[in-house]
Amino acid sequence: MSTHPPQQEHEESPAEGVDGESSPPAQQQPDDTSVDQPSREAGRQAEDDAGSSYDGPTRHIKVFRYDPEIEGKQEPRFDDFHVPFTKGMTVLDALIYARDEYDPSLTFRHSCRQAVCGSDAFFVNGSQKLGCKTQLSELDEPVRIEPLPHQEVVKDLVVDMDHFYEEMEAVDPYFDPDETPDGELEEQRQSRENREKVKMSTRCIWCGACFSSCNIAAGDNQYLGPAALNKAYRFAMDEREGNSRKTERLETIEQEHGVWRCQTQFSCTNVCPKDIPLTEHIQELKREAVKKNLKFW
């Protein structure tokens, strides 16, 4: 997919680019007047190119900015961009436009643009969403776009995902059967019902939206979190998985920072862009853990 908006937008640029004058939102205490030089330059450039000919519809986005090494961006702030609007435009499209036309230093992760790479989870108008599958038309203006909360901000909308990845890897996230069929071409059969049982859990794209939305994860840095627990569920419920690995994994998830921390607030389930019933999966794992303990005692 293109990094560029539809052609008509190239021919007609917006009347306004970066708007450094509007008042900052209270929560982040940004200083809108200290827009850094490259950003201002680019914004002005865009306005020059545009002239005042564009009178089509625009959308106003307010984007969180921070860069630890650039003067003027070391204190977090919000920048305002007014981007030309076309039907079907997503939050990601708006960010790409703002970056390519106004401010090349605007930084965010994105790749596939079709909700499968999981790179572009942001905090949009107060909720975790994938930028590429969130329509601008469904959002109130100005659209506030911030990095995922509860993760360290690296720059602008980019957060440090290492902690998330560590939690994902803590649940032995791999298939480990006790035995595989003898024949090299022999399948390890799985019933359709069992495949259906694990299907939703296999759809996770590791975007981190659930983890960021979870109050428990925010308060307990060691909590495995909904995505990792869902990964554990994917193998715990697979009829082909080996018993010894299943047992080990159950021990991991029922420890102090595991399933019992979940208070079934459903925030993870509500924000999951792949509609995975995360809370239900965690509840089922709790039941598995109880069953296992009953068996041993």
Added chain:
Amino acid sequence: MYEHDVIVVGAGGAGLRAAIAADEAGADVAIVSKLHPVRSHTGAAEGGINAALRDADSWKDHAYDTMKGSDYLGDAPAIETLCKNSPYEVIQLEHWGMAFSREEDGRVSQRPFGGLSFPRTTYAGAETGHQLLHTLYEQLVKRGIQVYDEWHVMNLAVSDEERPEDRHCHGVVAYDVQTGELSGFKARDGVILATGGPGQAFDHTTNAVSCTGDGQAMAYRAGVPLEDMEFIQFHPTTLPSTGVLISEGVRGEGGILYNNDGERFMFERGYANNDGELASRDVVSRAELTEVNEGRGIEDEYVHLDMRHLGEERIIDRLENILHLAEDFEGADGIEEPMPVKPGQHYAMGGIETDENGETCVSGLYAAGECACASVHGANRLGGNALPELIVLGKRAGYHAAGKEMEPAQVQTGKRGEYETATVDSPVELGEGGSPGDAVADGGAVAAGGSADPDTLLEATVESERQRVDELQSGEGGIHHSEVRSKVQKTMTEHVNVFREEEGLKQALRDIREARDEYQNVRVMDPSRTFNTDLLQTMETQNLLDLAEAITVGALARKEFRGAHWRAEAQERKDDEWLKHTLLSWNDGSPELWYRPVILEGENKTYEPKVRSY
């Protein structure tokens, strides 16, 4: 400097499979990738993996279908290697727990796909690539294989002997996106490029924004030929507004294409009287565009793909992901209405010239996956043949790089054996020719440092890349890379599309020349060293310039119609003249065109070119 036995560049299906194989063979292997592995574009593959698993099927039939699909431009030893090994590799994935769709008896499901004589496409819903990518990453974690994620590889450390066949690759230079640190990565035994395709050279593509052909451009500049680059697959069913892919699985399950007059044109207009919608992709794409060009398109732009008659239950069971994509990216409800579709750039059949063990003509340098050309797809790739290439050839490259003993390859690389040289009738100077610029800003040629020892060579390459970054970030004014990129994407989509003609191709070369010259004045506007995507994309744009030119040069020179390559001036396949692979060598900045005959002799038979009808 970091050091490993084997360095794999890229962490999609081919890279992960290669790393697992190298690990199994006992090598200390690490992956260096500009994306975290699960972000790789393999995850967007939808349809499936072809494998002759059943008694009624055989790898020989798969090979025959693939050779026919390739329009007789695939090399038989490579195709046979792919088809023979695919069943084993699919079952290996199954043993690793991949969530394949299942039959009532618990075995892996298979469905019909375009150009196949047997329903041999295994799949996991319409999200096969996602399941494959995550399954492989799980195995990577299990083995504790090291990943340097969000490290962008900028260049290869290759010695500079005169003939590429005498050169050796000792490692790579990479840039840590998060911190801006530049470092050498020494590879004691081999470097495997698994960096995907150059789809971003076009502006209506199913490919991710990160598909910028980095490995192809780096290998090309290090002297490895690019092979058959003119063969670009345009997938017949992409969403018009975004290029998002609608899987061939929809047609495999029975989806029907209609024009604005409600005609099932694949049959009614005689494009493919036997196979209809399930003709090969190139055939269906041309049919759709012909309908649109002759005024029977919808809104003069697209056609309809209808799957309503399959019923909600079957759609949800086998194609659920398609419902989400059509709804989220085109606002169409596939259960209630037909979906708008048009052809979009999807896949590059060509790439880095390798043999069927993944080895290039530069020793120690390998390539696998879409970035490579073994060649298994020839002039047109069959649906469901990309994923088996990742796992079969990825594994072989991993084994070979790790020193495991393998059968010697039959496909030759580099200027060895039979080949012929040629000239291009280009309206402008190609490559670096005519550019006022210096080699550094232009991406660097073969690393300075000659045939010095590996450490010295790597250090010299790191230094020249450091200079390049400094130059891109220094100075005032200048233009932004996105202007250059957008110029290339537009001209490629306009002139190097499904239908190609001489004047259009020449215009594309002029535009690319102009874009190359403009690139000399490109400046990275973001001064930061922290997560500088402006710098990253500026370097990617350089790669796209080289690849767009290579694609267009190959297309201009090949005056015939074969597979995905159609020429207005020569609308027929010319086997007497063109049963040969296009090769393009960088030759110190002055691209050189040459050709090598196709290998049609397989293990026990010769594949005689036949008229390709569906």
